[in-house]
Amino acid sequence: MTNNYAPLLRQYGFKVTRARLKLLERLNRATQPMTAQELHAELADAKMDLATVYRSLNKFADAGLIARVQLGDEFARFEFVKHHHHHHIVCNSCGKVSEIELCNLDALSSEIAQKTGFRNIAHHVVFSGDCQDCASKQ
Amino acid sequence: MTNNYAPLLRQYGFKVTRARLKLLERLNRATQPMTAQELHAELADAKMDLATVYRSLNKFADAGLIARVQLGDEFARFEFVKHHHHHHIVCNSCGKVSEIELCNLDALSSEIAQKTGFRNIAHHVVFSGDCQDCASKQ
DNA sequence: GTTTGTGCAAACTGTTTGCAACTTC
């Protein structure tokens, strides 16, 4: 992966600022979706305001540069947009989030469309369970 | 369905109060999950405080008498516990919520368990789309 | 009469917004 996000920002019509470069750089290193507050805390050195974090993340998400992810708690999370369809699984115990590449909901969606008359059906799925590490500790 | 919720409340160890009877009665008539604020607004005659609504709903949900439902927005919704597994589909345009009885995620869950090592995998699914009424109006 | 529930107001949490100062282009 590149470590220079200036071209990416320009491509989306955003001005290039230190805050945004830091945000994208951190998000790109993330192994799981992050909340605005986590990003703000981790980038404390950069002394950017929490409002700036929210504003940038929202702009990026609206533009499709990153994706908003809702994992069932009260936080909005963000992750770099992957080009493949995927879901997440959250550990009940440690909260770790992993990606799930499998998905068999398209057939189900057609069936639902047929039975309910809904069109353009999208789905939002979050799995949860006990991750291997936590399960073995019990 | 019964229209006397006093025995149900006693069975769960709750005191029987006017507010709780009204809440359960309204929830039981609901055709879709309701938010605390909707319930509060609809039961305005009963002049119960919003805090009371929240406290009762939370107690009921913790006890398993009703279920908390998260539909992807900022509201917690509640519905009577049904004994069958089901999901919801929300209309993008009018917000109407319908129940979906179909679900083919158990096979997928086993596959995920095998690949990721997670145990006791649960899933939370929300479908969304354009409902028949809204689609035909466009 | 002890336990539990209620109303009211105040607090709390995640997020958004108005505005003046400052960067970016």
Add this chain to the structure above:
DNA sequence: GAAGTTGCAAACAGTTTGCACAAAC
């Protein structure tokens, strides 16, 4: 220098909580 971005403080929305009073058992 015009347009877009930032920091700060204040506002906002949904929800929770402390406390004195009241109802349920």
